Amino acid sequence: MKRKLSHKIVHVAVLAFFVVLLAFPFYWMVIATFKENLDLYNVQNNPFLFHIKPTMANLNLLFGETRFLRWLWNTALVGVLVVIITLLLSIPAAYALARLTGRWGERLGIGIFLTYLVPPTLLFIPLSRVIAVLGLQDTIWSLVLVYPSVTIPFSIWLLMGFFKSIPKELEDAAMVDGLTRFGAFLKMVVPISLSGILTVVIFTFTLVTQEFVYALTFISPESNQMVGVGIPIFLVRGDVYYWGSLMAACLIASLPVAFIYNLFLDRFIAGFTVGAVKG
Amino acid sequence: MAVVQTRNVTKVFKEGELGAVNNVNLETREGEFLVFLGPSGSGKTTLLRMIAGLETPTSGEILIGGKVVNDLTPRERRIAMVFQSYALYPHLTVYKNIAFPLKAQNVPKNLHKEKVEWASSLLGIGALLQRKPRELSGGERQRVALARAIVREPSVFLLDEPLSNLDAKLRLSAREELERFHRRVGTTTIYVTHDQVEAMAMGDRIMVLNKGVVRQIGTPKEVYDDPADTFVATFLGSPPMNLVENDGVIVGFRPEHFRLAEDIREVDKLTFKFRVENVEYLGAEFILSGLLMGGKADGKKVIARLLLGHSYEAGTTYDFAISARQLKFFDRTTEKKVPAKALTWQ
Known part of the structure; x- marks a missing residue:
């Protein structure tokens, strides 16, 4: 009985520790969003509490004087498009590579994965030339074109692991049962690999929202910015940081992703583990 | 129901190498239980997969019901196959697994329920319809795989070592169940196994294969009492x-x-x-x-x-x-x- 109790206390303590640790950034963003600058900058004040009445001024600045909503829309649009392109190309490619018998499938897979390891900080120089030639500079289409070059190799590699773990007999059975090869792929392989495909979706979308180098170098006009670049450019003026608005922007931008992520949490965990371990 | 024939069927996987299946000629009888028996690597599964349409023969013809089916896809051959691993669809319930071939072949939806119930009651799995395959025992999985195979009333059954994943005790009862099942539906059945006891017990006739070559086709009594060569003589019988x-x-x-x-x-x-x-x-x-x-x-x-x-x-x-x-x-x-x-x- 005693042991059970002490177990429980340790359990709750560990849980509490991580809850505080992980929720703290969100608490900090929320409280900073509604604080007056006077309150925020006074080192005598307890930073975790309000000392002056909460204000809406930071939110007004964010929505009134920047193109924040437009940036959010750009990011969401690029995110969705890149996710679609990535899925359309990486799922068939990964399936083909996984089912390609002999050594070539494996080697090609590794080769494709290696391209993922070339850092964007090296690639943005030649790529900006490509963007200029195509006449896509200063538009979000430059990012729609470039991001898949990062997301597809990784996704192919991840999905290959998934597809390989699906027994070939399942497809054979589906074909004998009345599907075409493509039908078996669509109705058997894709639904069984849903965890992996969701992992690809979240990976791709997260990459699009947080990518900085390409978004900064390819696009200059304020209205075409991505949220990750627009916020630091327009809310940090010289050495003046609009902390309240910065935190508000971070909070609003991160909430939807956090929400979706939690919704599919179990699926993602399955996704990361099944893909990683054979069998 | 239909008769399966092969005419000089050969399968060579790598050019220049010996074929996995060489020049096989066979003809099943209507409603017969024919067993392909051979050690591993004898080409019995490859031959079965060619009949199913999952492999293309390098040369020769395959006929089902008197029609050459070489160019037909598996779905067009009106066959059912039970795999060694059962190949149950893991993301679907037992009901949906059994209904899958009906759906895939565009059988009108209002007939699904009736047919699934018929197939599942035939195999005594009516109580399992809402479970997922991972919640079933080995024997139950085999029954679901059989139910999925008969639900569309195929002309030919192909069974690829369906008992090899079961433990010894279960294998015996599953074997009897398969025999009873075949007697009841009477569909032409081709059964692949490396187990000579299974072959002797179940087969109307046995085709003994080694290295892709047919060594003998005959009733269990014929192949046991009158083996065509020393391979058949030593492969059947223990010791x-x-x-x-x-x-x-x-x-x-x-x-x-x-x-x-x-x-x-x-x-x-x-x-x-x-x-x-x-x-x-x-x-x-x-x-x-x-x-x-x-x-x-x-x-x-x-x-x-x-x-x-x-x-x-x-x-x-x-x-x-x-x-x-x-x-x-x-x-x-x-x-x-x-x-x-x-x-x-x-």
Whole structure:
């Protein structure tokens, strides 16, 4: 009985520790969003509490004087498009590579994965030339074109692991049962690999929202910015940081992703583990 | 129902290499239970997969119901196949697994429920319809796989070692269930196995394959009592047939026909001195292994299988004999069956 109790206390303590640790950034963003600058900058004040009445001024600045909503829309649009392109190309490619018998499938897979390891900080120089030639500079289409070059190799590699773990007999059975090869792929392989495909979706979308180098170098006009670049450019003026608005922007931008992520949490965990371990 | 025929079917996986299946000609009978029997790598599964349409023959023709189906996809052949791993769809419930072929072949939706219920009651899995495959035992999975196979009433059943994933006890009951099932539906069935006991017990006829070549097709009695060559002779039967060479022919006799000379009443018999080296007591029978002594067969290792009655001791030499009509003769070079010959043994 005693042991059970002490177990429980340790359990709750560990849980509490991580809850505080992980929720703290969100608490900090929320409280900073509604604080007056006077309150925020006074080192005598307890930073975790309000000392002056909460204000809406930071939110007004964010929505009134920047193109924040437009940036959010750009990011969401690029995110969705890149996710679609990535899925359309990486799922068939990964399936083909996984089912390609002999050594070539494996080697090609590794080769494709290696391209993922070339850092964007090296690639943005030649790529900006490509963007200029195509006449896509200063538009979000430059990012729609470039991001898949990062997301597809990784996704192919991840999905290959998934597809390989699906027994070939399942497809054979589906074909004998009345599907075409493509039908078996669509109705058997894709639904069984849903965890992996969701992992690809979240990976791709997260990459699009947080990518900085390409978004900064390819696009200059304020209205075409991505949220990750627009916020630091327009809310940090010289050495003046609009902390309240910065935190508000971070909070609003991160909430939807956090929400979706939690919704599919179990699926993602399955996704990361099944893909990683054979069998 | 339909008859499956193959005409000179050959499958070569890598050019220049020996074929996995070579020049196979076979014709099932209507409603027959035909077993492909052979060791692993004998090409039996490849042949089955070609009949299913999952592999393309390198040459030759495959006919189902009298029609050449070489260019038809698996779905167009109206066959059902049960795989070694059962290949149940893991993301679907048992009900949806069974209904899957109906859906895939655009059977009107209002018939699904009725047909699934018919198939599942036939196999006694009506209570499992809402479960997922991972929640089923091995035997239940096999039944679901069979239900999924019969639900669309195929013209031919193909079964690829469906019992090999079950433990020994379950295998026996599943085997009986399969036999009963076949008697009830009466569909032409081709069954692949490497287990000679399964083949003998279930097959109307057995086709013995080795290295992609058909060695013999016949009823269990024919392939056991009258093997076409030494491979069939030694592959069927446990312990296998004894083979002793003499005067350019190989003489074979089954261990159960090699008995104490005094127990064989026939006049026409072949007697040997048999020195027992090892005695295995198996409850209902003895397995004796030892050496033939004297004459041309001196030192040849043979095995005898005897019912209880006498007791035998290792190290002792007994007078053993085989009735002459139980002797089989094979050519030494081709290893094929040849007519009986009179041989001198001394």
